[in-house]
Amino acid sequence: xSLFFVSELTEPNFMTxxxxxxxxxxxxxxxxxxxxxxxxxxxxxxxANSGETIDIVDSQGKWLARGAYSPSSxxxxxxxxxKQDEDxxxxxxxxxxxxxxxxxxxxxxxxxxxxxxxxxxxxxxxxGITIDRFQNFLVLQLLSAGAEYQRAxxxxxxxxxxxxxxxxxxxxxxxxKKEGLELAQGHVxxxxxxxxxxxxxxxxxxLVDIKEGHKTGFYLDQRDSRxxxxxxxxGRNVLNCFSYTGAFAVSALMGGCTKVxxxxxxxxxxxxxxxNVELNNLDLLKAEFVREDVFQLLRKYRTEGQQFDMIxxxxxxxxxxxxxxxxxxxxxxxxxxxxxxxxxxxxxxxSFSCSGLLPTDLFQKILAxxxxxxxxxxxxxxxxxxxxxxxxxxxxxxxxYLKGFxxxxxx
Numbered sequence: 020x021s022l023f024f025v026s027e028l029t030e031p032n033f034m035t036x037x038x039x040x041x042x043x044x045x046x047x048x049x050x051x052x053x054x055x056x057x058x059x060x061x062x063x064x065x066x067a068n069s070g071e072t073i074d075i076v077d078s079q080g081k082w083l084a085r086g087a088y089s090p091s092s093x094x095x096x097x098x099x100x101x102k103q104d105e106d107x108x109x110x111x112x113x114x115x116x117x118x119x120x121x122x123x124x125x126x127x128x129x130x131x132x133x134x135x136x137x138x139x140x141x142x143x144x145x146x147g148i149t150i151d152r153f154q155n156f157l158v159l160q161l162l163s164a165g166a167e168y169q170r171a172x173x174x175x176x177x178x179x180x181x182x183x184x185x186x187x188x189x190x191x192x193x194x195x196k197k198e199g200l201e202l203a204q205g206h207v208x209x210x211x212x213x214x215x216x217x218x219x220x221x222x223x224x225x226l227v228d229i230k231e232g233h234k235t236g237f238y239l240d241q242r243d244s245r246x247x248x249x250x251x252x253x254g255r256n257v258l259n260c261f262s263y264t265g266a267f268a269v270s271a272l273m274g275g276c277t278k279v280x281x282x283x284x285x286x287x288x289x290x291x292x293x294x295n296v297e298l299n300n301l302d303l304l305k306a307e308f309v310r311e312d313v314f315q316l317l318r319k320y321r322t323e324g325q326q327f328d329m330i331x332x333x334x335x336x337x338x339x340x341x342x343x344x345x346x347x348x349x350x351x352x353x354x355x356x357x358x359x360x361x362x363x364x365x366x367x368x369x370s371f372s373c374s375g376l377l378p379t380d381l382f383q384k385i386l387a388x389x390x391x392x393x394x395x396x397x398x399x400x401x402x403x404x405x406x407x408x409x410x411x412x413x414x415x416x417x418x419x420y421l422k423g424f425x426x427x428x429x430x
Contacts, residue, residue: 035074036065038088038096042078048098051414053141055086055096063088069199070168072099072107087146087165091199097146097165107169112145112176119143120180123152126408134218134227135408136239142410142418147198148173151235153227155183156212158235161190164198174207185209189235215291217298221246223269224298226291233263240405240421241266241333244371247401247425248331249274251367255328258282258361260313260354265292265306267331272301276329280307282316317357329367330358333423338374347374348385355389359397359428368426371403375420382422390426401425 040048044059055075067073067088075084075096085107086098099107116138123135137157138150147163157177161167167190177186186207195202212229219225220242229236248267252274259268262281265288271279281292289308296306309316313334332355337347355370362368372382383399390397403423411418 034065035072036063036067036088038063038067038073038075038086039080040075040077040083045077045083048075048083048101051101051412053086053098053144053146053415054094055098057093057095060095070164070166072165072168087163087168089164089198092164092197094163097141097163099146099165100144107172109172109176109179112169112173113179115143115145116176116180119145122410123408126406130221130242131219132242134220134225134237134239136406137408139409139418141415142412144412149235150177151237151239152184153212153216153218153229153236155181155185156210156216156229157181157184157186158229159186159188159190159207160192160235161188161203162192162194162198164200167195167198167200178208185212187212187229189229215294220266221249221270223266223273224295225266225269226264226295226298228264228291231287238263238266240373240409241371242406242408244333244369244403244423245270247403248329248369251329251369251425252276255367258327258330258358260317260330260332260358261334262292262331263288265289265295265308267333268292268306269295269299269301271329271331272296272305273299276305278305278307280309280327282309282311282313284310284312286310314354314357317354317361321357321360325361326363327361327366328363330362330369332358332368332370334371336374337372338376341376344376347377348381351377351382351385352389352392355386356393359390359393359395359426362395362428364428364430366428368397368428369403369423370426371421371423373421375417377422379419379422383424386424386426390428396429397426398429399424400427 039061041061073088084098084101086096134153137152147166149160151158188207190203215226217224227236249270252271255276257271257276257279259281262283265281268279337350405421
């Protein structure tokens with residue numbers, strides 16, 4: 020596809036609206052943070068529809084950035100570029116994609132991957148856009164008004180950079196409603212993905228459900244933590260909580276665990292977990308699959324006096340907004356306290372939180388408090404974060420959302 024052809028998808032706007040910041044509210048933009056909150060806005064000059072590109076200026080009219088306008092969101096604008104001579108067109112998206120791909124090429128070669136996060140939103144200077152690659156399928160999530168407004172040029176840029184790849188849309192995420200957008204899902208370009216697509220990760224084959232699976236089909240961000248679980252697993256009886264499709268279990272089995280019990284509320288996910296064990300030619304007799312609520316099952320195990328040598332605790336996000344933080348902390352403390360009570364002395368707890376609003380130091384304190392309530396003494400022996408294809412820019416620390424610890428029970 021030629022650049023001349025795709026550029027016709029975007030019409031030049033010679034009357035770009037301007038967002039004028041309130042006095043003294045330009046500091047975050049001068050530090051290259053990509054968000055403008057509603058409270059920082061003085062007024063809008065000109066007509067700007069949801070998602071349209073606007074110029075952002077300080078209270079004196081000095082140009083600061085060019086971004087996407089979102090009147091329905093508390094994040095009133097998301098910055099596309101801090102370069103005044105850079106237009107938001109097909110060529111812009113091609114440059115961003117090529118820049119992101121150069122880093123992913125290194126990661127994929129280093130770790131033997133054919134599945135990775137290609138675009139991590141603001142951390143790849145494409146706010147509101149997530150793109151995961153599974154073999155030759157690109158799975159797209161457009162999470163903001165600006166991302167949705169730029170759908171056509173973005174897809175054209177993807178077709179230009181990845182002519183061999185099919186594109187599937189998984190913009191079926193509730194956060195779109197905050198942007199005044201409907202949920203969207205389905206075929207965009209090329210072949211339709213199979214029901215389950217195998218990808219490679221650290222010597223494992225893992226099945227991905229692009230159409231119906233969580234997120235874009237798989238939790239790519241936990242790749243490094245899964246490898247760490249393999250290193251701790253030898254000779255241990257492992258409990259894998261919130262197991263989803265059992266990737267932690269496959270890694271633990273490859274690491275030589277004696278048994279792994281997968282717990283999830285979704286029978287469909289547990290069925291795929293079983294297939295993943297079989298796909299890797301591992302001993303299915305060492306794997307158990309339990310459809311149950313994790314909180315209830317841990318209490319049942321405690322009553323029965325069951326014990327484990329290693330527990331993986333990887334729950335879904337407990338915190339959607341700041342008002343939920345206190346209750347989420349209680350939830351994290353409760354579930355980790357139960358886990359610690361089930362571990363034998365010398366046992367390992369791998370505990371994670373994907374709640375971006377929960378700071379890492381607070382999560383560590385929660386684990387320490389959980390150990391105190393459980394009557395156990397723990398050592399923090401290793402710390403985890405999202406894999407390297409989920410980078411964090413210096414100007415956008417919010418990009419770091421996944422945190423985890425390996426804790427050793429001493430008594």
